[in-house]
Amino acid sequence: MPCLTLAPPIEVLLVDDQRxxxxxxxxxxxxxxxxMRVSGCATTGGQALDLARSLNPDVIVLDVDLGDEDGLALIPQLNRACSASIIVFTCHCDTATLQxxxxxxxxxxxxxxxxxxDLLAAIVEAAEASA
Incomplete structure:
Protein backbone atom coordinates (compact mmCIF):
# COMPACT_ATOMS: atom_id res chain seq x y z
CA MET A 1 0.00 0.00 0.00
CA PRO A 2 1.51 3.36 -1.00
CA CYS A 3 2.26 5.90 1.68
CA LEU A 4 0.44 9.16 1.07
CA THR A 5 2.01 12.32 2.38
CA LEU A 6 0.31 15.64 2.37
CA ALA A 7 2.21 18.61 1.05
CA PRO A 8 2.78 21.31 3.62
CA PRO A 9 0.54 24.35 3.21
CA ILE A 10 1.70 27.24 1.09
CA GLU A 11 2.85 29.91 3.55
CA VAL A 12 1.68 33.38 2.53
CA LEU A 13 2.77 36.77 3.87
CA LEU A 14 0.23 39.55 3.23
CA VAL A 15 1.42 43.16 2.92
CA ASP A 16 -1.20 45.91 2.67
CA ASP A 17 -1.79 49.09 4.64
CA GLN A 18 -5.56 48.58 4.59
CA ARG A 19 -6.67 46.28 7.38
CA MET A 36 -2.41 27.38 2.13
CA ARG A 37 -2.24 29.58 5.19
CA VAL A 38 -1.40 33.14 6.12
CA SER A 39 1.83 33.08 8.07
CA GLY A 40 1.84 36.82 8.74
CA CYS A 41 0.42 40.24 7.90
CA ALA A 42 2.27 43.53 7.56
CA THR A 43 1.00 47.07 7.07
CA THR A 44 4.38 48.74 6.45
CA GLY A 45 7.52 48.01 4.48
CA GLY A 46 9.58 47.61 7.64
CA GLN A 47 7.16 45.07 9.06
CA ALA A 48 7.12 43.22 5.74
CA LEU A 49 10.91 42.95 5.66
CA ASP A 50 11.09 41.77 9.29
CA LEU A 51 8.39 39.14 8.72
CA ALA A 52 9.89 38.01 5.41
CA ARG A 53 13.23 37.38 7.15
CA SER A 54 11.76 35.63 10.18
CA LEU A 55 8.97 33.62 8.51
CA ASN A 56 10.56 32.86 5.11
CA PRO A 57 7.14 32.50 3.44
CA ASP A 58 6.59 30.76 0.11
CA VAL A 59 4.64 33.67 -1.37
CA ILE A 60 4.28 37.36 -0.54
CA VAL A 61 1.13 39.20 -1.63
CA LEU A 62 2.21 42.85 -1.82
CA ASP A 63 0.18 46.02 -2.34
CA VAL A 64 1.67 48.82 -4.45
CA ASP A 65 0.56 51.63 -2.14
CA LEU A 66 1.56 51.24 1.50
CA GLY A 67 0.43 54.61 2.78
CA ASP A 68 3.41 56.87 2.14
CA GLU A 69 5.58 53.95 0.99
CA ASP A 70 6.10 52.60 -2.52
CA GLY A 71 5.37 48.88 -2.29
CA LEU A 72 7.10 48.16 -5.57
CA ALA A 73 10.36 49.61 -4.21
CA LEU A 74 10.25 46.85 -1.56
CA ILE A 75 10.42 44.03 -4.11
CA PRO A 76 14.23 43.86 -4.42
CA GLN A 77 14.60 44.10 -0.63
CA LEU A 78 12.05 41.34 -0.09
CA ASN A 79 13.83 39.19 -2.68
CA ARG A 80 17.06 39.60 -0.70
CA ALA A 81 15.30 38.92 2.63
CA CYS A 82 13.78 35.58 1.65
CA SER A 83 13.15 33.20 -1.24
CA ALA A 84 9.42 33.93 -1.60
CA SER A 85 7.74 34.61 -4.92
CA ILE A 86 6.08 38.03 -4.90
CA ILE A 87 2.62 38.71 -6.23
CA VAL A 88 1.75 42.37 -6.59
CA PHE A 89 -1.90 42.84 -5.57
CA THR A 90 -3.15 46.28 -6.55
CA CYS A 91 -5.83 48.56 -7.94
CA HIS A 92 -3.26 49.86 -10.44
CA CYS A 93 -3.71 47.70 -13.51
CA ASP A 94 -1.83 49.90 -15.95
CA THR A 95 0.98 48.63 -18.15
CA ALA A 96 3.62 50.79 -16.48
CA THR A 97 2.88 49.33 -13.03
CA LEU A 98 2.95 45.78 -14.41
CA GLN A 99 6.24 46.36 -16.26
CA ASP A 118 -7.47 34.55 -9.64
CA LEU A 119 -5.46 35.48 -6.56
CA LEU A 120 -5.62 31.92 -5.19
CA ALA A 121 -4.47 30.51 -8.54
CA ALA A 122 -1.62 33.04 -8.67
CA ILE A 123 -0.50 32.00 -5.17
CA VAL A 124 -0.43 28.33 -6.16
CA GLU A 125 1.42 29.06 -9.41
CA ALA A 126 3.96 31.29 -7.66
CA ALA A 127 4.59 28.68 -4.96
CA GLU A 128 5.05 25.93 -7.56
CA ALA A 129 7.42 28.09 -9.61
CA SER A 130 9.66 28.79 -6.63
CA ALA A 131 9.67 25.20 -5.33
Missing amino acids: AILAGVRALIESEGEA RALALGAARLVTKTAPGE
Whole structure:
Protein backbone atom coordinates (compact mmCIF):
# COMPACT_ATOMS: atom_id res chain seq x y z
CA MET A 1 0.00 0.00 0.00
CA PRO A 2 1.51 3.36 -1.00
CA CYS A 3 2.26 5.90 1.68
CA LEU A 4 0.44 9.16 1.07
CA THR A 5 2.01 12.32 2.38
CA LEU A 6 0.31 15.64 2.37
CA ALA A 7 2.21 18.61 1.05
CA PRO A 8 2.78 21.31 3.62
CA PRO A 9 0.54 24.35 3.21
CA ILE A 10 1.70 27.24 1.09
CA GLU A 11 2.85 29.91 3.55
CA VAL A 12 1.68 33.38 2.53
CA LEU A 13 2.77 36.77 3.87
CA LEU A 14 0.23 39.55 3.23
CA VAL A 15 1.42 43.16 2.92
CA ASP A 16 -1.20 45.91 2.67
CA ASP A 17 -1.79 49.09 4.64
CA GLN A 18 -5.56 48.58 4.59
CA ARG A 19 -6.67 46.28 7.38
CA ALA A 20 -9.96 45.50 5.62
CA ILE A 21 -8.04 44.17 2.61
CA LEU A 22 -5.79 42.10 4.90
CA ALA A 23 -8.85 40.63 6.63
CA GLY A 24 -10.59 39.84 3.35
CA VAL A 25 -7.57 38.21 1.73
CA ARG A 26 -6.85 36.27 4.93
CA ALA A 27 -10.43 34.92 4.90
CA LEU A 28 -10.09 34.00 1.22
CA ILE A 29 -6.84 32.10 1.84
CA GLU A 30 -8.21 30.38 4.94
CA SER A 31 -11.19 29.19 2.88
CA GLU A 32 -8.72 26.94 1.05
CA GLY A 33 -8.39 24.68 4.10
CA GLU A 34 -4.98 23.13 4.61
CA ALA A 35 -3.64 23.92 1.12
CA MET A 36 -2.41 27.38 2.13
CA ARG A 37 -2.24 29.58 5.19
CA VAL A 38 -1.40 33.14 6.12
CA SER A 39 1.83 33.08 8.07
CA GLY A 40 1.84 36.82 8.74
CA CYS A 41 0.42 40.24 7.90
CA ALA A 42 2.27 43.53 7.56
CA THR A 43 1.00 47.07 7.07
CA THR A 44 4.38 48.74 6.45
CA GLY A 45 7.52 48.01 4.48
CA GLY A 46 9.58 47.61 7.64
CA GLN A 47 7.16 45.07 9.06
CA ALA A 48 7.12 43.22 5.74
CA LEU A 49 10.91 42.95 5.66
CA ASP A 50 11.09 41.77 9.29
CA LEU A 51 8.39 39.14 8.72
CA ALA A 52 9.89 38.01 5.41
CA ARG A 53 13.23 37.38 7.15
CA SER A 54 11.76 35.63 10.18
CA LEU A 55 8.97 33.62 8.51
CA ASN A 56 10.56 32.86 5.11
CA PRO A 57 7.14 32.50 3.44
CA ASP A 58 6.59 30.76 0.11
CA VAL A 59 4.64 33.67 -1.37
CA ILE A 60 4.28 37.36 -0.54
CA VAL A 61 1.13 39.20 -1.63
CA LEU A 62 2.21 42.85 -1.82
CA ASP A 63 0.18 46.02 -2.34
CA VAL A 64 1.67 48.82 -4.45
CA ASP A 65 0.56 51.63 -2.14
CA LEU A 66 1.56 51.24 1.50
CA GLY A 67 0.43 54.61 2.78
CA ASP A 68 3.41 56.87 2.14
CA GLU A 69 5.58 53.95 0.99
CA ASP A 70 6.10 52.60 -2.52
CA GLY A 71 5.37 48.88 -2.29
CA LEU A 72 7.10 48.16 -5.57
CA ALA A 73 10.36 49.61 -4.21
CA LEU A 74 10.25 46.85 -1.56
CA ILE A 75 10.42 44.03 -4.11
CA PRO A 76 14.23 43.86 -4.42
CA GLN A 77 14.60 44.10 -0.63
CA LEU A 78 12.05 41.34 -0.09
CA ASN A 79 13.83 39.19 -2.68
CA ARG A 80 17.06 39.60 -0.70
CA ALA A 81 15.30 38.92 2.63
CA CYS A 82 13.78 35.58 1.65
CA SER A 83 13.15 33.20 -1.24
CA ALA A 84 9.42 33.93 -1.60
CA SER A 85 7.74 34.61 -4.92
CA ILE A 86 6.08 38.03 -4.90
CA ILE A 87 2.62 38.71 -6.23
CA VAL A 88 1.75 42.37 -6.59
CA PHE A 89 -1.90 42.84 -5.57
CA THR A 90 -3.15 46.28 -6.55
CA CYS A 91 -5.83 48.56 -7.94
CA HIS A 92 -3.26 49.86 -10.44
CA CYS A 93 -3.71 47.70 -13.51
CA ASP A 94 -1.83 49.90 -15.95
CA THR A 95 0.98 48.63 -18.15
CA ALA A 96 3.62 50.79 -16.48
CA THR A 97 2.88 49.33 -13.03
CA LEU A 98 2.95 45.78 -14.41
CA GLN A 99 6.24 46.36 -16.26
CA ARG A 100 7.87 47.99 -13.24
CA ALA A 101 6.70 45.22 -10.90
CA LEU A 102 8.05 42.49 -13.18
CA ALA A 103 11.32 44.38 -13.80
CA LEU A 104 11.86 44.65 -10.04
CA GLY A 105 11.36 40.92 -9.56
CA ALA A 106 7.66 40.28 -8.96
CA ALA A 107 6.32 36.96 -10.24
CA ARG A 108 2.86 38.27 -11.12
CA LEU A 109 0.40 41.11 -10.78
CA VAL A 110 -3.21 40.49 -9.76
CA THR A 111 -5.71 43.33 -9.60
CA LYS A 112 -7.85 43.80 -6.52
CA THR A 113 -10.91 43.82 -8.78
CA ALA A 114 -10.19 40.30 -10.10
CA PRO A 115 -12.16 37.35 -8.72
CA GLY A 116 -10.68 35.79 -5.58
CA GLU A 117 -10.00 32.62 -7.53
CA ASP A 118 -7.47 34.55 -9.64
CA LEU A 119 -5.46 35.48 -6.56
CA LEU A 120 -5.62 31.92 -5.19
CA ALA A 121 -4.47 30.51 -8.54
CA ALA A 122 -1.62 33.04 -8.67
CA ILE A 123 -0.50 32.00 -5.17
CA VAL A 124 -0.43 28.33 -6.16
CA GLU A 125 1.42 29.06 -9.41
CA ALA A 126 3.96 31.29 -7.66
CA ALA A 127 4.59 28.68 -4.96
CA GLU A 128 5.05 25.93 -7.56
CA ALA A 129 7.42 28.09 -9.61
CA SER A 130 9.66 28.79 -6.63
CA ALA A 131 9.67 25.20 -5.33
